[in-house]
Amino acid sequence: MIRVQREDFDVGRELERLTAGDHTIGGVASFTGLVRDMGGPERVSALTLEHYPGMTEKKLREIEAEANRRWPLSASLVIHRYGRLEPGDRIVLVATASPHREAALAACHFLIDWLKTDAPFWKAEETPQGERWVEARSEDNEATRRWRGE
């Protein structure tokens, strides 16, 4: 399941809901992304996440389908927020459940790597110098390429 929303989410409740009623699940892996402030002159007081409504949901569904093709997952969940967020706020939750830990852990890693380079979101940081658009990192593209086997 995928969700794109402005509101916060409760990680515990989401994980509980993901596995409820399926006793073949042996493990759940999850990744929670938070707004970061590294301090110093580049202090981030907040960031605003912009996205492309329609295409965002489409790409997240494709990425989730690809994870389910690659690993035997019992359930999967991607929640991505948009709007203005402050340091410490949750941005994204990826969770995967499977009878076995290897599939859950690998699929979770795959999903967060792949969504960083394929889901149409953009971050603008509020800093003492004004608004700054976060630039894409080449390490992120390399992480996704590894999964593509390139």
Add this chain to the structure above:
Amino acid sequence: MKLLYFAWLRARIGHAEEVLSLPEGVHDVAGLLAWLQRRGGRYGETLRDLSVVRVAVNQEYVGPDHPVCDGDEIALFPPVTGG
């Protein structure tokens, strides 16, 4: 066709979307980008370096050779930074 702009492209061009008819002589993404550059002003300035511009046609990432036609939804944006 409907053109959408996101992130700093939207901020610099000054609006999030516009509707226009397919300009004469434009057949693909590269042609459309060149036409927008020739419009000058904020378009020329914002689209000066196309290496930092990504394009989606009807919500799919595409390259410069991808055809464009009237009725398409065409989005221009910088490389994505979600997660």
